[in-house]
Amino acid sequence: MRPRTRAELAAAMRKRGVEDDIAAEILDRYDEVGIIDDAAFARAWVTSRHHGRGLSRRALAGELRRKGVSSDEVGEALDQLAPDVEEQTARDLVARRLRVESNAAPEVAFRRIVGMLARKGYPPGLAIRLVKEALADRDAAAAEFADSIDPDALADSTLEPDSR
Known part of the structure; x- marks a missing residue:
């Protein structure tokens, strides 16, 4: 109890x-x-x-x-929860999840990990930035994909309502 x-x-x-x-x-x-x-x-x-x-x-x-x-x-x-501690926790979550997603295509891993961070309440800008950094360190294909990501544009698009 x-x-x-x-x-x-x-x-x-x-x-x-x-x-x-x-x-x-x-x-x-x-x-x-x-x-x-x-x-x-x-x-x-x-x-x-x-x-x-x-x-x-x-x-x-x-x-x-x-x-x-x-x-x-x-x-x-x-x-009691400092912003740098919160960011480090998010960074650790990304690293742990990236090991699970090691065989996934960079686009798929990016989407899944950013989604996981969003479900845990992390802001879009932080989630996108941390996943982009982790992918850039993973391998050449992931680094190329990470370089093509514009975190500001993605963060802004996640804040706008779906227009469908």
Whole structure:
């Protein structure tokens, strides 16, 4: 069983039919004695999910908000994750995935790895730049493909809605 946020515990009590005023009293008491601490939960969540799954700040913020953690506590928890650490994690994810995609054509590997980073919440510009750099170091064919990539144009095109 993992720690829960105040909002998750309130929802569980509501689901079990506990009246809201009684649930509020119980949760207030839990707060007083330190059983629930949303800020500590958020810090632990950021550490665990970033290092374990490689999620970006944006993805982590979304998860914490869905769990009912306040914006202030989310911001404080994400402050512990420095931008250079986040970029290094993305770089490590690219290197690991590039080993799996070693037999794939450069275009295919590029698409798959950028997509993987996007699903983990990394911004398009960063994802494209890191994959381009990794492909340039892989081999001659991949380097030639990487040289043909314009990261700015691709990042801009990913931000525009599909016109189909």
